[in-house]
Amino acid sequence: xxxxxxxxxxxxxxxxxxxxxxxxxxxxxxxxxxxxxxxxxxxxxxxxxxxxxxxxxxxxxxxxxxxxxxxxxxxxxxxxxxxxxxxxxxxxxxxxxxxxxxxxxxxxxxxxxxxxxxxxxxxxxxxxxxxxxxxxxxxxxxxxxxxxxxxxxxxxxxxxxxxxxxxxxxxxxxxxxxxxxxxxxxxxxxxxxxxxxxxxxxxxxxxxxxxxxxxxxxxxxxxxxxxxxxxxxxxxxxxxxxxxxxxxxxxxxxxxxxxx
Amino acid sequence: xxxxxxxxxxxxxxxxxxxxxxxxxxxxxxxxxxxxxxxxxxxxxxxxxxxxxxxxxxxxxxxxxxxxxxxxxxxxxxxxxxxxxxxxxxxxxxxxxxxxxxxxxxxxxxxxxxxxxxxxxxxxxxxxxxxxxxxxxxxxxxxxxxxxxxxxxxxxxxxxxxxxxxxxxxxxxxxxxxxxxxxxxxxxxxxxxxxxxxxxxxxxxxxxxxxxxxxxxxxxxxxxxxxxxxxxxxxxxxxxxxxxxxxxxxxxxxxxxxxxxx
Amino acid sequence: xxxxxxxxxxxxxxxxxxxxxxxxxxxxxxxxxxxxxxxxxxxxxxxxxxxxxxxxxxxxxxxxxxxxxxxxxxxxxxxxxxxxxxxxxxxxxxxxxxxxxxxxxxxxxxxxxxxxxxxxxxxxxxxxxxxxxxxxxxxxxxxxxxxxxxxxxxxxxxxxxxxxxxxxxxxxxxxxxxxxxxxxxxxxxxxxxxxxxxxxxxxxxxxxxxxxxxxxxxxxxxxxxxxxxxxxxxxxxxxxxxxxxxxxxxxxxxxxxxxx
Numbered sequence: 001x002x003x004x005x006x007x008x009x010x011x012x013x014x015x016x017x018x019x020x021x022x023x024x025x026x027x028x029x030x031x032x033x034x035x036x037x038x039x040x041x042x043x044x045x046x047x048x049x050x051x052x053x054x055x056x057x058x059x060x061x062x063x064x065x066x067x068x069x070x071x072x073x074x075x076x077x078x079x080x081x082x083x084x085x086x087x088x089x090x091x092x093x094x095x096x097x098x099x100x101x102x103x104x105x106x107x108x109x110x111x112x113x114x115x116x117x118x119x120x121x122x123x124x125x126x127x128x129x130x131x132x133x134x135x136x137x138x139x140x141x142x143x144x145x146x147x148x149x150x151x152x153x154x155x156x157x158x159x160x161x162x163x164x165x166x167x168x169x170x171x172x173x174x175x176x177x178x179x180x181x182x183x184x185x186x187x188x189x190x191x192x193x194x195x196x197x198x199x200x201x202x203x204x205x206x207x208x209x210x211x212x213x214x215x216x217x218x219x220x221x222x223x224x225x226x227x228x229x230x231x232x233x234x235x236x237x238x239x240x241x242x243x244x245x246x247x248x249x250x251x252x253x254x255x256x257x258x259x260x
Numbered sequence: 261x262x263x264x265x266x267x268x269x270x271x272x273x274x275x276x277x278x279x280x281x282x283x284x285x286x287x288x289x290x291x292x293x294x295x296x297x298x299x300x301x302x303x304x305x306x307x308x309x310x311x312x313x314x315x316x317x318x319x320x321x322x323x324x325x326x327x328x329x330x331x332x333x334x335x336x337x338x339x340x341x342x343x344x345x346x347x348x349x350x351x352x353x354x355x356x357x358x359x360x361x362x363x364x365x366x367x368x369x370x371x372x373x374x375x376x377x378x379x380x381x382x383x384x385x386x387x388x389x390x391x392x393x394x395x396x397x398x399x400x401x402x403x404x405x406x407x408x409x410x411x412x413x414x415x416x417x418x419x420x421x422x423x424x425x426x427x428x429x430x431x432x433x434x435x436x437x438x439x440x441x442x443x444x445x446x447x448x449x450x451x452x453x454x455x456x457x458x459x460x461x462x463x464x465x466x467x468x469x470x471x472x473x474x475x476x477x478x479x480x481x482x483x484x485x486x487x488x489x490x491x492x493x494x495x496x497x498x499x500x501x502x503x504x505x506x507x508x509x510x511x512x513x514x515x516x517x518x519x520x521x522x
Numbered sequence: 523x524x525x526x527x528x529x530x531x532x533x534x535x536x537x538x539x540x541x542x543x544x545x546x547x548x549x550x551x552x553x554x555x556x557x558x559x560x561x562x563x564x565x566x567x568x569x570x571x572x573x574x575x576x577x578x579x580x581x582x583x584x585x586x587x588x589x590x591x592x593x594x595x596x597x598x599x600x601x602x603x604x605x606x607x608x609x610x611x612x613x614x615x616x617x618x619x620x621x622x623x624x625x626x627x628x629x630x631x632x633x634x635x636x637x638x639x640x641x642x643x644x645x646x647x648x649x650x651x652x653x654x655x656x657x658x659x660x661x662x663x664x665x666x667x668x669x670x671x672x673x674x675x676x677x678x679x680x681x682x683x684x685x686x687x688x689x690x691x692x693x694x695x696x697x698x699x700x701x702x703x704x705x706x707x708x709x710x711x712x713x714x715x716x717x718x719x720x721x722x723x724x725x726x727x728x729x730x731x732x733x734x735x736x737x738x739x740x741x742x743x744x745x746x747x748x749x750x751x752x753x754x755x756x757x758x759x760x761x762x763x764x765x766x767x768x769x770x771x772x773x774x775x776x777x778x779x780x781x782x
Contacts, residue, residue: 035551109364110366111399111400114361114364114398115361118360119360120359122361126357132552132617133554135554137552150485161554161555161615162617162621163556163586163616163617164616164620165586165587165590165616166589166590167586167587167589170587176581176584177584180584189588325635328600349635353631357628362600
């Protein structure tokens, strides 16, 4: 006990170390999200004749901890659009609530929900851009799959800065490095969409997810796969990476048979 | 002293269940010059009769393009109409901005309907003194809506509002079965004929006092998916008025031959 | 001996929370910009103006997409661009570029709605400057070039810095390969360092006078500028999009570039 009543009951710095007062700060600039917390890794997607296929694993990581292993990162919108999320999971859930309310509002109109995937992508990119401009970003990189107003397959991306782009195949996060080269080799950009079948597209995505599972430390072998066609959305949320080959590990020092 | 105690504001019912201010606003619509609107399977057409306050003044605008897929025709207070059309323009621009989608016609019509209704239920407000015909195309095809100061809106196949509009409505009712299957140009001619019915004996449709607006789903010629709203005024009207004359000449000839037959 | 808080033991009260309000300011780790690379270029003639840009979009060493246009028609129909007589190119941060383009497009459309006549290029140029300057302290991170025909029907080209400083010019290159293209333009459009052979010795040597070039020459210059830039800059490539503004409207030309 000493003669400083305000210090009574406080942990002593020389015993416990100084408390980092950063977290108690009441002055200074308002702190928005500076970094994501619970995150999802890559989303991969590819267009094919008559639709779009999209896949993402079911993992939500907390840093390097595989925290939640049954998280659905592909979300349906209406009857013909899918949004794939990577990045912060709480922000994903917020955006999902936004989409839900829009879908409900749209369905009140006499003609039903007429927002297609392209309209949805425009909207989401505006939301992301607005939030980045407020220095309060939604920490996501999303892919939107579905159809445009001409009923042609549509696939486009938007990130936390509001940057948008579209291509016959897209991938977020680690997938941009690992999956895109595979997809570009399988389906070169100049090949007409008509020559890519649904089965080929789905097989390619499964292959990409497998490669990501091999090399992305924040990935999982359980994944979701959705296919959007004129007929509607088929979504499978309990897929398993199969027929893995760890033969490559043999050649790696300290990994397989080679110890030294 | 007072003849009517129940028309001092727009929020009080009379014992007969009427809101006089709203009815007076509807009178303002009836005093505006006539506008006609009609649709077929592919197009929506607006036709209006422009008035000038005096010989030396210009003609009051009757048809306003709101967006490339939509336009309005006005009867009543033009200044109130401008407020509404500015609102509609803002809404359709913002729909294009946030969703990249042209605003569906029924959506914007119910929005202005809601606005007009609040004016009849909040103290100190005044109803809009204008009626509108809203013509546009969206994913479900061409549409025509009628809007009244009371906030009433409804979809129409053909409609006319404004001074002496009963004559035009009679024409439209008589020819309703011909409208749906008519071509784009025939639809315009029907609109002009309906408009002509409302004219008093000494008046005629001229390039100065007529105004036509057309919007539709695109034919083979169009590049986009819609035929954008086009306003015909001045010299652009010449072919349309000629088509009207030709149609009427044909009609009278037909009637004459029929009379001969019988 | 010192405590963990760095003060000598004899003087330290040594309790946490004593200086909670003097915590260091935390740095904003969210950076709201990115560079999407690419280059744009504009040249005017006596009765036309050409604005061109490559169509690659990059993020670091990744190619986002091979077709993301940087050149836009302003004030035309949303789907077809019909009726536009002004063209804008933006290069830098693509999301800002997109936002800027949409704002200017809305301004030009509102101008036509309110005044019943199309906005002149001069007025549009001035307005674009104010739009950029309004965001002086959180700028649109883009180099914009605006092109059209002036009141006399001559080609008009205005180039901007990110905060709205602008100037009318004969030609301008912007973006990542601007430093490669601009000197080429100085030499080939404004005939810098070109002299009339045999006109004199030393200072008496007469410089070749610049005059407006015909359309075919300018189109070829633009193509040459980009095929050269592709060779020397990794962020430029994939496709060349050219907008030619003449009295009869805006013509769009696409020309493939190397995809490596």
